Amino acid sequence: MKKKDELKITDQRNERIIVALDVDSPERALAIARDLQATGCWLKVGLELYAVSGLKLIDEFKKMGFPIFLDLKLHDIPTTVERTLRVLMKAGVDLVDLHCSGGYDMMARAAEVVHEAGKKVIGVTVLTSMGEEDLQAVGVKATAAAQVLNLARLAKEAGLDGVVASAQESALLRQECGPDFLLVTPGIRPAGSATNDQVRVVTPQEALAAGSSYLVVGRPITRAQEPRQALFDLWK
Secondary structure: HHHHHHHHHHHHHHHOOOEOOOOOOOHHHHHHHHHHOOOOOOEOHHHHHHHOOHHHHHHHHHHHOOOOOEEEOOOOOOHHHHHHHHHHHHHHOOEEEEEHHHHHHHHHHHHHHHHOOOOEEEOOOOOOOOOOOHHOOOOOOOOHHHHHHHHHHHHHOOOOOOOEOOOOEEEEEHHOOOOEEEEEEOEEOOOOOOOOOOOOEOHHHHHHHOOEEEEEEEEHHHOOHHOOOOOHHHHO
């Protein structure tokens, strides 16, 4: 009985995991998806996989029962973003994102299109690969935390459902933006694993405790010999 209860809790946690299929082969992506089927997790299709497969794999993933986060980080003039999202909303994705730095009008028009389709849209604040020196190099004088907060407030005002942000800012964002604002956290690494090109990283447990809604995990799962086992090992 105890073992069954533990598995139930683990499955519920998996529903907060978005597995980043950042691979350059549709065949590899489908193999990982098949291994993860029925675990409760989401799948994320980013620029790399989108570049080789477009939207073709989305239907396959949906048939397998996965919620889909299409991570293209749109950033263009408001009209272009609006028209692009009208196309993407027909693909069956559940969540999309764009750069908050595109401004209020771009975000507001994006939110209107996405919400008409019954889907959700979030904004990218500060990439988790960027530290304080990186921000200063592109002319941002604020600290990473201050810049994240500024952009998150603008995103909420524009009607977005949430933002992408490091768990290091999650507690502050939760306090400022309320309990229903989605906080999607990349840069998740199991304790003791390599950080690779991420700068602001945390463990899954730390991210949930800080208030994150969803956790994006890539290489620790997709490059594992057994992705399914690696998913469940996140909670050890």
